[in-house]
Amino acid sequence: MTNNLERTLAIFYCRNMPESGEEVRQSLEKKYGKSIRLFPMPCSGRIDIVHLLRALEEFADAVYVITCPEGACRYLEGNKRIGKRVERAKSIIEGIGLEKERLNLITPVAVNDKFSLASYAEEIMKGAIKYTPSPVFKKTAHGAGKTKRKGSKAP
Amino acid sequence: MITAEQKPMNEIRDMIAPYKRILTVGCASCVAECAAGGEKETGALASALRMACKMAGDEKIIHEKTLDRQCVKDFVIQLEDVIKDYDAILSLGCGAGVQAVAEMYNEVPVIPALNTEFLGETRDQGLWVENCLGCGDCMLYFFGGVCPLARCSKQLLNGPCGGSQDGRCEVDPDVPCAWQNIIDRLSSFNALDRLEKIYPPKDWSKKRGAGPRKIIREDQKR
Numbered sequence: 001m002t003n004n005l006e007r008t009l010a011i012f013y014c015r016n017m018p019e020s021g022e023e024v025r026q027s028l029e030k031k032y033g034k035s036i037r038l039f040p041m042p043c044s045g046r047i048d049i050v051h052l053l054r055a056l057e058e059f060a061d062a063v064y065v066i067t068c069p070e071g072a073c074r075y076l077e078g079n080k081r082i083g084k085r086v087e088r089a090k091s092i093i094e095g096i097g098l099e100k101e102r103l104n105l106i107t108p109v110a111v112n113d114k115f116s117l118a119s120y121a122e123e124i125m126k127g128a129i130k131y132t133p134s135p136v137f138k139k140t141a142h143g144a145g146k147t148k149r150k151g152s153k154a155p
Numbered sequence: 156m157i158t159a160e161q162k163p164m165n166e167i168r169d170m171i172a173p174y175k176r177i178l179t180v181g182c183a184s185c186v187a188e189c190a191a192g193g194e195k196e197t198g199a200l201a202s203a204l205r206m207a208c209k210m211a212g213d214e215k216i217i218h219e220k221t222l223d224r225q226c227v228k229d230f231v232i233q234l235e236d237v238i239k240d241y242d243a244i245l246s247l248g249c250g251a252g253v254q255a256v257a258e259m260y261n262e263v264p265v266i267p268a269l270n271t272e273f274l275g276e277t278r279d280q281g282l283w284v285e286n287c288l289g290c291g292d293c294m295l296y297f298f299g300g301v302c303p304l305a306r307c308s309k310q311l312l313n314g315p316c317g318g319s320q321d322g323r324c325e326v327d328p329d330v331p332c333a334w335q336n337i338i339d340r341l342s343s344f345n346a347l348d349r350l351e352k353i354y355p356p357k358d359w360s361k362k363r364g365a366g367p368r369k370i371i372r373e374d375q376k377r
Contacts, residue, residue, distance in 0.1 A: 048195050048199075049195070049199045050195050050196075050198040050199040050202060053198075053199050053202040053203055053206070054198070054202055056202075056206065057202045057205055057206050057209075089199075092164070092199065092203050093203070093206075095163075095164040095165075095203070096164060096203050096204075096206055096207035096210065097207070097210060098206065098210070135209075135210045136206045136209050136210055137209070138210075147209050
């Protein structure tokens with residue numbers, strides 16, 4: 001898929017959610033190309049504020065965290081902790097003038113809900129159009145041109 | 156442990172504004188324990204500042220490094236090889252850490268990124284409470300291991316005030332009454348008689364009576 005929107009979304013996800021294996025990740029990366037960056041984590045509780053900020057700093061227009069369902073964390077409270085960290089990270093980016101909507105948390109409601117990494121990723125990518133390009137990559141020293149994203153090709 | 160909290164972002168940005176090349180220096184000791192200035196917080200602050208600068212079109216170079224201890228010169232010396240590359244240090248150490256770095260590198264401005272708060276205890280995850288004033292004359296033996304100066308809102312040395320209700324402080328009902336704790340603790344090991352003595356007003360001369368304090372131990376010297 002071509003990256004018509006020129007938006008890059010980062011998705012951190014718990015590896016314990018159903019249908020989130022390596023082959024699913026590879027097929028999503030093939031489908032969405034540079035628009036998507038997927039980060040499988042052993043537990044969403046392993047994700048720290050600095051990971052979310054680095055993604056926004058280096059390449060992402062928006063960041064999503066998908067946890068395992070409520071009550072299903074194999075480490076008991078990893079998916080609760082990440083919620084608080086996302087809130088803290090939101091307050092940090094708001095403090096520097098970046099919209100807090102660029103950070104999102106998805107926690108499936110019940111263990112029995114039908115969901116998968118692919119279905120969430122599809123939904124997220126459909127909504128990518130709502131994001132304007134991140135101002136982090138817009139300006140250079142004199143307010144013109146673009147700051148290069150990490151991982152993008154040299155102009 | 157020394158506790159601290161990060162300063163507001165705007166205050167930090169104002170202080171670093173005149174400088175182009177900034178080294179953000181964290182400390183992996185007390186301020187890491189209270190999640191204010193450890194490696195993760197240093198990385199997060201540096202990242203946020205870089206983003207803020209990019210959005211403002213301000214071409215600053217902001218790097219980060221975390222020392223095991225910022226208040227010990229044997230660790231601060233690790234900056235020796237890199238400090239020449241920067242115009243300023245943004246320190247996430249406590250006040251002692253900031254000053255240790257400043258004293259060692261006289262020619263480099265050292266900017267505090269944290270407000271140092273108090274000597275305290277990690278009571279729970281995400282909860283730190285003040286329980287020592289560093290008075291220089293510890294009386295915890297007499298009060299069953301509960302300091303009335305640090306933990307009683309009125310710093311009473313001779314029994315509770317009349318406002319203690321159900322074991323809570325009248326100044327702030329969220330705070331346990333220190334005197335209730337003192338009596339409970341002393342009762343539990345039959346030492347209530349320690350309260351029969353009248354304790355005179357605290358002698359603060361041992362805290363700041365002779366200016367900045369220092370400890371000298373000949374056996375620890377070089």
